[in-house]
Amino acid sequence: MIDREAARRVADLGACLITITLLAQMGSGSSGPARQLMAVVFFLVVPGWAIVSHLEIDDLAVLATLVIVASLIVGTAASMTIVAFDRLTPSMVTVALAGGSACGIAARLRSTRGWPAYEKRSD
């Protein structure tokens, strides 16, 4: 149980790092393959992880499938607003998705109450 949760912590950390890096790249106006890679990984993984990480799934491949599918769903739904609402730009959508994802991950971290609580529960 600890191993699985530790892996989830690593994934949480990775998702946060991807989000922060992408936002930093957008803020600095940098361009190039590193930012492109970060954008693709973010839209494939992060929003979905923020949702699916709340579920307990014992099969890694199924977990990964749900993460990717949920990411595409959330990313697509959010992106469709740029056509529906002229005032929303693609950059705003990305920032909103990043903020929402961070909240989702934070909520999960809060619900597990950190390492000590989890170790105690597993005991």
Added chain:
Amino acid sequence: MTLDHVIDAHEAAEGPPRAPANTTSPGVWAAVLAAALALAGGVLLADLDRVDQLGLVRAVGWPYWIAVCLWGVAFTFALRQPGVPVAPVAALLGLAIVGVHGLPALIEPTPRFFSAYLHVGFIEHIGRTQDLAPSYDARFSWWSFFSLGATVADAGGDPHALWMIRWAPVVFNTVWVVQVAALAGAVTRDRRVRSVACALFIAGNWVGQDYLAPQAVGFTLWLGVMVILVRVFPTVGAPSSGGHPVARIAAAIRGGVSSPLAVSMSRRDRGAALVVACAGAAVVATGHQLTPAMLFISAAGLAGLGRTELKIFPVYVMVVTATWLSFGAVDFWRGHLDVIFGGVGAVGSNVSAGFSDRIVVPTLERRVVLGARVAYEALVLLAALLGAWLAWRRGRRHGGMIVLLLSPWSLVLLQSYGGEGFLRAALFSLPAAAVLAAAGFVGAPPIMQGGRERRARSVVAGLLVAGALTPLVLVTRFGNELAEMVRPEELAAMEWVYDKAPPGSLLLATSRNLPWRFERMLDYVHRPTGDDVLSDPALLPGVEPQTDQRVFLILSAGQAEFGKMLYGLPDGWSTRLAAQLSASGRWALVFQSGEAQVWMLRDLLLGSSAADGEFFQEVSR
């Protein structure tokens, strides 16, 4: 209890799969590293001048084939390891994806395939204007993928999404392989079977629908929903209720009991997965024309034969699709009902559009490629059915996978989809085909999973994937590469046109096989947008321009090969066309780079204003 229940209970009783070995044999990693290095050598020694009508087989350097052999050895060794360690298998699958589906990205200087450039045009339009143009193209009625592309392109720092084309096949195939691994869990927990299913999927994916396109994302969502149906909400057939066939069929439709191979999830989490499936179906309905039909057919097949608990899900798919058609895609169906329903019942013409029409081709090499494709697909289906039969002989009935294998083909009988229905059906049936073949040939009852049996099956799997399928897939998948690769000079010609040609200009080409419409697509009139190929300038469409309209004609090597390959035009037809244009006196060559040429219609310039003369001087410079 049916035999299904007994067998599934038997496999479930094995408990979770054996934990992978903590230490993988160094030999496996050495073989993986050697294969990667050999692949790099094959790429470095690749010669694009050797690309021919057989595709990339002759273009790759000789170390590429060493890499294929090493890959087979490494894969065999990895499968023979106790517990089948995840890391080396994942590395090998990644290597296979890059080595097969990423090959053009590695050896070609410019991103390939004209359709991907067109989709970049849709993305660019939505990103720049935040508006749609449904009257311009039907694809603007299914625009969710393009809006997602616009957002990703913007986040990537270059709203001009050309950068997304090159590695799209690698990204999509990686995602699909993960999903196939999840799907294979519906029939077994054996890591060898799941690994081989993934490898077979990579080697069997000759269809080439993994470029930057709505159908690629649609397929991802379809596969994800299928994984939810057969892994989170599976049933394993109905309890037998007597000997009469009608009673058994009725019991099957009523549904069976939950599979012991179902993913262990709480009621709340299963509800969340159901929400993801429903939302996925809604996004599919907004993103692509054909995928919702595939989703409905597959879900209905699973529900109808009692392979999922979600009996009502197909109805939901139908409702959400009809809702989008009624409100989001009105501009399309208002004038195209015959396109949507015209193929229903025309089984003969639909099949011929998918099969025989693809074999009527002029050259021997072309016949070899197209014949190989049909034979390859037949081999895939045969292997799947044989695998299902072998499993059945061992007492396993993979009914859900058989539904997913066969249901996509029913759509071909109902709707030709311009002849591409065959390709789509091949793609959508491939995940189940890979799983069935792997389960049949590599999977074995627990009692047979001894050392010698396991080793023999591992060797067969490695040899099959590396020795036979990889060379074949290079021919079947990249057999159009002469026409579908984009030469740098072609892209340079189009960038020149978009830089010089004023909005409203008429842009002519001999076929749609050109990397164009990727920028300000609505500002220009592009012709043709279909498959027309012209060998006579007198047939050029639109040579009567409107007042003040510039006319440009783009010739390129890709179009020349397209005409030869698909329409049987003779060698040098494009060169002769250029000579005719020059001799006519009506056209002036204004740009040339390699075989790419841009011609401009002079008619309006003769005796016209000084401004026109200056423009001609400017573009001619």
